[in-house]
Amino acid sequence: MTALGPLTTLTDRIERLTRLDEPGKALGRTIRKAVSAGAVKDALSGTWLGHPVHPPMTDVVIGSFVGASVLDLVGPDDGRASRRLLQLGLLSAVPTALSGASDWADSELGDERVRRMGLVHAGSNVLALSLYALSLAARRGGPSRAGSALALAGSTVLGASGFLGGHITFVRGTGVNQTAFDVGPSDWTDVIDAGDVLRDGTAFAMAGETPVVLGRHRGQVFALHDRCSHRGCALSDGEVEDRVITCPCHGSRFDVRDGAVVRGPATATQPVLDARERDGRIEVRVRQPGR
Template sequence: MPRLPLVSSVDKLEGAAWLDPAAGTVARLVRKALPSPRVTDALHGVPLGHPVHPLMVTVPLGAWVSAAVLDLLPGNQRAAQTLVGLGVLAAAPTALTGVTDFSQLDTPQQRTGVVHQASSALATALYAASWLARNRGHHGKGKLLAFAGLSVAGVGGFLGGHLSYRQGAGVNRNEDLPEEAPAGWHALGPLEGFTVGQPRQANLGTVPVMVLRREGTDDDGVSVLADTCSHLGGPLHEGHLQDTRGRLCVVCPWHGSAFSVENGEVMRGPATAPQPVFQTRIRGGQLEVSLTGSED
């Protein structure tokens, strides 16, 4: 089946370098304005374990679609106006979660994202104008503005879907790890080959892992995590160690996500999915790891 022309146009956004100044400016302003790390993590969706923005989007879009249905039926002017206003009010916190995620995306994703943001802002402005027109008694004009806003919101929603499902913004980069990692126990090399207190990369088959011999522990105090950051795939072994909220963490060098080296828990976003942790044991001086913990 041939693709819609809109799809080909959106594909081109990923390579549209002319969008970089606008995208870069928005990202810098957002990062500068973001509040405390705990609030920022909440905006990313760290407590939920996945981005909160897609959940928030359902409120304004749901309200506006419902208002469109009521606009097509007689005798629902007040209810439609209420739903239009609800959508406008909900658009602000929804946009806040969106730009928070946007500020930590890579360049091709931000090119699509900045157009998505512009579409969403235009849709919100049209709906705000629709509410004002209705409030002044111009319900016919209000309906026209609302249907225009719904069309623009539809384009913005398509861009958001492309950003998530085609470009992978917000997805867990380690979801396929159980299928990729070989089952059972496998040696990564001599334990003495891993320097204490220094993250190192090793390979379990085709799966890169980060190995850390922790300071102040016995020789078997080793943490092994998937080396690919769950946020956007940064190499964790190139990051640094840091105490975050009372936990020893490895910090991704790309966007600053912090993961507990003991259990892979996200201690600071923008990552929302935890980092897979491998079980470890020492046999004959060799460090062995297993994702499943299956027997020999």
């Protein structure tokens, strides 16, 4: 068994915990109902930043808590700096948890493994935060060995939870741009009869291995990658109004002219392809620089 074997076994076991499905589905529905598409959803998703907001926010939480433990070992005797860092970590954990919950709720329907792992990840974070809160309470009268021990215990739990969170992102692909590794054909590729691309609505086609959604805007054919950059849903199942196409799953909206995000929760621009009509057929290719 390799050095990573025990960790892989742990994640596999968590992902097979079917007993987590019912509470996970219920929680996911509640979160999606409470945080629907709009300004709050965009803020929690990081649409305004052009990047998911949850990962950098976790750095603030982790850095504050770990910094407190470091100061416990090497800092001044009065312990005020450690207390301030614990307070910062606890306060910043609230918006961090909200952004993570919003991201998870958009993903748990599509992957039961993410649903189960996300619940364990969240439960571990609650335990870690409880330990840090107890650590802060133990320091009210000044430096405390119990407070330091509780903070170290919190760091241990937080580290394990961070591993599970990394698994959700890097192994299961939650929160990453779903089109990052599929930009489309570099050469003009025939995809569909021009008559099938109507003025109203969308058409679906394959450009080699790349799924494409096509339509018409002011008489001109547009083409975008069909897999939504947010969670991979088919944009061809959505609606087009004027210059905006709306994802049917989570409500992200993109400008068909350049793929710009008009409304989240998507954070990454939707890939746009050049399109032309030739001999009654539509051809597409990766958008060329300067277009």
